[in-house]
Amino acid sequence: MSTTSQIRASFLERWRSFRLATWLGWQIESNWADPFLFAIYSLIKPLAGTAILVVMYSIITRSDFASPVFPYIYLGNAFYMYVGQVMTGISWAVIDDREHYKTMKYMVIAPLHFPTYLMGRGVARFIIATISVFVTLLFGVLFLGVEIDLAQVDWLLFIASMLVGVVMLAMMGLILAGVMLLLAHHSWGIGEAVAGALYLFSGAIFPLEVLPPALRPLGFLMPVTYWLELLRRTLVGPVAQAFPTLAALSNLQLMGILLGLTLAFALLASFSFRWCMRLARERGLIDLVTNY
């Protein structure tokens, strides 16, 4: 087989893996309840999460919703929903297929690209997160005074940031999926746990300056920090730049750093997933069922 046809075959295999996994993921995520209940759940869940934050903010600042701190926190929190959903969506598929549906061994021996398959399984959660983020933003604009002027939004940068950000989150999810391959069923919470831990170090709800100096480098190493900053800037412009952490960096510099870190995470994900898969094969963990 020539190199060109090998590349074509590899691309087709990945596309097939992604397309079918996306379909499967959506069937699983959307069919557990009837459509009406699913729609209600998709609306209530993000609003309930946001309400907690808004009430806390209201009590601490005595309802100072006019402060630029509020859109900073509100937007950071809204877009952070993607972090948990995408990372969990990809990594949870390992546990779901292996322990629950007992199909992982059949997936592994099928001629599909397994990492791409897992990323496809995360798409459904990405779509659900998108609905949640949209509902949260709409609620903020309509009822809480978050000012997003659609005419002022830098749409090109917003779309580019979203694309790079989603790839970055997928790579982080793949790293977690590799870890899941080596763990038993109680690893179900790892996606949420990691997302929860990163919440503090990504500038989602407060600037990195608030962190103790020893912990700040962790925040600067996280691509999520730059991604959230870019999204805030594209949506609310100068308000976002009022915060000191990354104010000295231009949009282009932020995008450059985000791209660089995404590439680094992609390399790390590729290496770590292959390493974990090899270990899982050596230890006989690919069809591990712990009967939970």
Next chain:
Amino acid sequence: MKLLDDYYTITLRQPNKFANFRRKTMDFAILSEHLGRVYKIRGAKKAEAKQIIALQDVNLEIRPGELFGLLGPNGAGKTTLIKILTTLLAPTSGRACVAGFDVQKEAPKVRPRINMVSGGESSGYGLLTVRENLWMFAQFYGIPSRQAHQRIDELLAVVGLADRANSKSSDLSTGLRQKMNVVRGFLTDPDVLFLDEPTLGLDVGASREVRRFVRKWVDDDPTRTILLTTHYMVEADELCDRVAIINQGKVLACDAPATLKQRLQREAIFRMQVSPLNGSGLGALQGLPGVRKVSLHEQNGASTLEFILEREDAIAAVVNALTAGETRILHLQKREPTLEDVFVDLVGRSIEEVERAEQAEG
């Protein structure tokens, strides 16, 4: 780490040991040389860690067109071997090739050419219908949608599941899900199909249908190969061209069922139903002159003894010994040797006894 060292010592540092291996791979659908697998089991403390030898020095040569059986009790290493051959598990020593490719180094080339069905499990996506489950797997193998649906209809009819094609698989019983899995295995028309206890969990009628279809599938195309594991003697005897008897990770014998049974042509084989022995008296019977092997099955309050005797007249001593011990003989039958007898002859115990002993040891 030592296990990995062993692997590299055997496979890399002693190339001559496998010099002919590569040349032979194309002639065989499945080929293994000195294949071994050791599991490390962690105890509560590091010092309590132990190793379990699941496979030891397994050498198999299975030609295209063969329906090859692996016969042995639970825990004999059958599933471990299948896992290695289907690229799910790495061996700790030796090498194996499937469809001409090394399972360890060329797994992506092996995978499009194989498929696998494991019995006794209810795998599948419960929220999808039977047809959707099967269609999705066919798509992963690149089968065009129309062709996939056609094959799904044909195969569902074969296993008697056609009327449930649009049922959610979560609504199916374990047996029906097993049928769906059998269809999934055949759907992709693999070069080499691995069936791990395919009739486990199926009722008698469905088992018969599946066995008939398995045989026909191989007979229809000489390039197709099946490796089937079972602990049902009848299944191996009826179905397989050749059978390897495996116990404690070792292949003890490998040949056509008829040839294996010929090993016992000179011996006399008796089945005797007696009043309950409750496990006692076997030692004394084994020590009688002319008695080669005795195995005991106890079911529903009755004891059945299976004897392999060096000569027919040795049965007299057995009858005397039993009646002297006040054991009543209910039924005595001389019969032809079966694969069960071959197993008893090789291992010293029946499959049932081996499984019972394994369970008792935990």
